[in-house]
Amino acid sequence: METLIRFSTDELGLEAFKPKSRSIDNLPRISSSTEQLFALCGIESRQNLNSSIHKFLHVRIKAGRHIYLSNDKCEMIYLVYSGFLKSTWADTNGNEKVLSFPMKGEMVGLDGIAHGKFANSLKALTDSELIAIPLQFCKGQNIESEIFRNHMISVMSQQLVNEQKSSFIISSLPVDAKVAKFLLSLSFKFKSLGYSEKSFLLRMSREEIGSYLGVSLETVSRTISGLCTIGVLKKNNRSIEIMNFDALKKLKRLPMGVTYKATVRSKKARNPKAHRAVEPEKPPT
Amino acid sequence: METLIRFSTDELGLEAFKPKSRSIDNLPRISSSTEQLFALCGIESRQNLNSSIHKFLHVRIKAGRHIYLSNDKCEMIYLVYSGFLKSTWADTNGNEKVLSFPMKGEMVGLDGIAHGKFANSLKALTDSELIAIPLQFCKGQNIESEIFRNHMISVMSQQLVNEQKSSFIISSLPVDAKVAKFLLSLSFKFKSLGYSEKSFLLRMSREEIGSYLGVSLETVSRTISGLCTIGVLKKNNRSIEIMNFDALKKLKRLPMGVTYKATVRSKKARNPKAHRAVEPEKPPT
DNA sequence: CGCATAGTTGAGGAGACTCAATGGGCGTGG
């Protein structure tokens, strides 16, 4: 997460508010060297690598298409090079849940390693480009493989923690806080990638947000509208502008319905709507 | 999960219904060899290992005590040798959420690898014994370390998937189904370990179950009581007997509140309490 | 220029939460 590096930042990633234009210097590569791969991963290596041995192919994928589906054989894992993705899991009844929205620099497909086939599906929300990393490489005995493997272990560990965090959010916070946290985490990611943390475009539908957060799409819509009403946000369809970070951050740590062992259960919680929103802060005018 | 092996099954694990008695042949070891470690992990290796090089110390821990706390330095990961544990995560406000209930054969502490300190806390629900695996060993260059590392990667991948599954359960299913799934997964685990899948003792409180499932403790209690009423379960405090596996399994796949893109939203859902329980099946008399 | 998809908003209801009181088990101490 923090290991994301500012690597040719403007390359792609968010073409944010100028969709579909692609200037000539933004042309994607066909393949990356080990060094390039490592740089994008955020691996700092003091070893002198034999950069020419391995070439990692880039995979381009159109918006709306799947990179892989659940149960597909897993022979590669991927590093997001550009674009916005969506990872989902489906139960046996075909009910889908969105698990994450991978962006540039993130590794995807790690769920496929255990059994040699993917547990999740991965879909492109925008035209995207991924670097394919053969499992073979991950398992290799050479120095590059070993360095990468160590990194991979670290990433998996981190992903585990992230899953747990979002599990907490999903199960313990009221909608307002869920949405606030979601927007803040997006904002943080954008910032890490060198884009505006203040205004950005949601690449996913309300329904997808809802699925991710474990609430209905209407509730997501209402919550975002509510945040606009109290002046914390401005929205225009999928474009979001954060007007008041502090309020949003405060919101995210407000009481909860379901919390286990709430240390001191705030008596203010009795006051209806106490956690519904931050103090309107003297609504603008 | 499926890789759990039947390794000296009766050793400890569940002393189930005869608490606090410990027969002489149940005495825990002080340390394990690589082979023993691998066996408990479920690693099958055709290589001839130098079993005597590494010794893995066992850590014994009393019920109610912590093995590690969030932010503790992570120098070891652990393999559960016996007993029942609880892993929790706490946000900055001190609100805890239960993440898992590790049992024999499960690896814990993998969340600590990324940053060298644990993200979660681990507590013993019963007297337990863990095998400590130094990170040093995990990172080693010898053949034993490499085999173990591969296994560890696989385990992490699997844990990632499991997290995602339970995230789905938490966010998408009604309480009844949550509890049903929970009990079934416990039952399955017990069976894997060679114990009764039909009747067992819950080692955790209603509150802990609630935290794990993202519902209140009262709701857990009510749901379990409800399952008893319709004859699917028998309970006596923390001891559970499953009377009707099919009903429980059916229950777990019933409609849901929050489902994202429910393929065909069953119209029966309009019927109040449609998912409240399975058909009472002509309640016993 | 409509049709389809996505988003908004309202009304009403159901599930699950909170608060509160009761009862059972178990350990401790008189």
Place this chain on the structure above:
DNA sequence: CCACGCCCATTGAGTCTCCTCAACTATGCG
């Protein structure tokens, strides 16, 4: 050995959040 107290579990009553259904609007695409 019983009594007391503590913790956990159960159950009830009332309420609130969030869901569902539904109608309407905006946006984008052919």
